[in-house]
Amino acid sequence: MSWAGKILRVNLTEGTVKSEPLKMEWTRDYLGSRGLATKYFVEEVDAKVDPLSADNKIIWATGPLTGTMASTGGRYTVVTKGPLTGAIACSNSGGYWGSELKFAGWDMVIFEGASAKPVYLYIENDKAELRDASHLWGHSVWETEETLKKLHQDPLLRISTIGLAGENQVLFSCIVNDLHRAAGRSGVGAVMGSKNLKAVAVRGTKGVGNVANPKEFMKVTFEKKKILAENAVTGQGLPTYGTQVLMNVINEIGALPTNNHRDIQFDGAKDISAEAMATPRATDGKKHLVTNQACFGCTIACGRISKMDETHFSVKNKPEYWGASGGLEYEAAWALGANNGVNDLEALQYANLLCNEQGMDPISFGATVSAVMELYEMGILTAEHIGTEAPFGSAKALCELAEMTAKGVGFGKELGLGSARLTAKYGHPELSMSVKGQEFPAYDSRGIQGMGLTYATSNRGACHLRSYTVASEVLGIPVKTDPLTAEGKPELVKAFQDATAAFDAAGICIFTSFAWTLADVQPQVAAACGEEFTLEKMNEIGERIWNMERDFNNRAGFTAKDDTLPPRLLTEPAKTGPAKGMVNKLPEMLPKYYEIRGWDTEGRLKSDTRERLGL
Structure with a gap:
C-alpha cells in the first residue's frame, strides 16, 4: 500500500500534537489528498461553520502517488471552508513540500482550534511539535523560509507558510511553499492566519517504500512518462x-x-x-x-x-x-x-x-x-x-x-x-x-461555452482546474469540440470534473491530463495501492468526491441560485472575435447537467445518487 498509514492531529487551542492511524477503510472510496482530506473534513466540521472561527479546521494532505516515482507525484492539497466563498475550499500545490511530508511518514495533518499566540509546526520524521512563531509573525513568506532553514540548520527543510496577507486575513490569501508554489485559491491562507498558525516545516528521510507491486509500478510509471515526453503539450509546449x-x-x-x-x-x-x-x-x-x-x-x-x-x-x-x-x-x-x-x-x-x-x-x-x-x-x-x-x-x-x-x-x-x-x-x-x-480565471465563457458551465457549477467557486474544457474546446484534447456551442457540454463538464477529482486524489498534477486519461492513471494507482483500483473504481471515486463536495455546499446554504454567472456574461454579447454577438448559454446547459449528475432541479443530490455513491 502506498499510504504512510498515519496522520497528525494538531489541536492549536490545547497545543497538542498527536499521531493517529489513517482510516484505511476510507482510502478505498476516497483514495487520498483531495478526496480523503475532504472526507475527514465533512465528517468533522459543521457545514455552517464560520470559516475564520476556531471551529473551522484546515487539513494538509498528500495522495498515494505523492512522493513516489510517478511523474508529478509532488502534489499536496489544503482543505478547509473558504472565507472568500463560504464553500468547500480545496487548494492544490506542487513544489517539494508534499513529497517531504510523505517522506516523514505522514499522509495528512489536521489542524483544529486556534492558538492564542503565533506558532509553527515542526515535523522531523516521527517527531512533531508546535513551536513559538512570534519571531516570524509580521514577516514575509520569503523571510520565514530563510529564517526557519537557518534556525534548524537545514537547507533541505520544506516550508508551507503564509505571509502578511494571511496574517491580515486577506480573503484571497494563499499558502506558499518553496518560495513560489502555492495552494492558491479560496483564501486558505486567511484560515491559517485566523488560527495564528504561521508555518508547517517538514523534514523527512524515510522515503516511500511500501508500494503494493514495486516491479509493476516501476514498469508502468516508466511507460506513462514516455507518453508525457512524446506529447506535444507536456513534452514540448509546457516545458518550452x-x-x-x-x-x-x-x-x-x-x-x-x-x-x-x-x-x-x-x-x-x-x-x-x-x-x-x-x-x-x-x-x-x-x-x-x-x-x-x-x-x-x-x-x-x-x-x-x-x-x-x-x-x-x-x-x-x-x-x-x-x-x-x-x-x-x-x-x-x-x-x-x-x-x-x-x-x-x-x-x-x-x-x-x-x-x-x-x-x-x-x-x-x-x-x-x-x-x-x-x-x-x-x-x-x-x-x-x-x-x-x-x-x-x-x-x-x-x-x-x-x-x-x-x-x-x-x-x-x-x-x-x-x-x-x-x-x-x-x-x-x-x-x-x-x-x-x-473570481474567474483567464477564459471568457462567451468564447468558450463549456467554461461557463464549469465556472457556475464549480464546488470551490469559479475555477478552471476543476473542469478544463479548454483542453477539448480549444486544444482538441482528448477530442475536439466546438467552443461556440452548448451541445454536449454538460456531459463534457461532468466527465472533466469527475476525472480531475480522481487525478487530484491520487496526488499528481492535473497537467498530466493533457497527455493522460484516467486509463493512464489507473494502472499506476493499482500498482501502488492494490489491484482493486480498477478503471471503473477510479471513475466512481472521482464522481463520489464531486458529489461529497456538492453535498457539503448544499448543507452550507448554497442552492441552484448560486450556480450562475454575472449578468455581463449572460446578457452582454461579445464584441469581437469568433464569438461576436454571443452570450454564454448557461440556461440551456444547466438543467441537462443537473439531470446527468443525478441531482434534483434545486441542485441537490437525489436519494438514489446518494445511495449509489455511499454518501
Missing part, C-alpha cells in the same frame, strides 16, 4: 513556454477577458506572452525568462524562473527584487495584465512577486483590481479614495495597489475583501466577475 503559451492562443480565438470582461480580446496580449518573456529586452538585451523549473518528480517542468529589468520603475530602488525568482504563469499574467488592460511585462512580474512574497492569489487580486478600475472609470471610486489614479491600462496603479494589498495598508484593506464584497459595498455587485464569491 509554460502555461503562458496560451496567452496569444486564447486571445486569437476571442476568449481572453479584457478590462473586467468588457472585452474578450486584448491588443497588448503579445507584449505579455510567453514569446515576449523569451525575447531579449530592448533596455538591456537580456531575456525576462531565465529558465524553466520542475516540481518534485515532474518530467514536464512547466514552471518559470524570471529576472526583472532592474531599471523598471517598480524595482529601481528595490534590489531585493533583482534576483531570479518565480515567473509569470498564464493565469497570473492574464489577471494582472489583460484583465486590467496592462501590457507592461515587468509591472506584471513585480505584482506577481509581491503575491508570492506575501501570499496572495494573483487571480483574485488581479480580478479585484479590474473591478476597482471599472468603478474608477465610472466615477464611483476616486483617486482620493483609492490613493492613486486607477484607469484601465495603468501599470503604475497595478503596482501601487499590489503594494497596498500585500502590506494591508490604505485601500489595500478593501482590495483584500475580494471583488464580490468590494463591488457590493459600492453598490455595483454586478461588476464582480465571480461565482460563489471567487
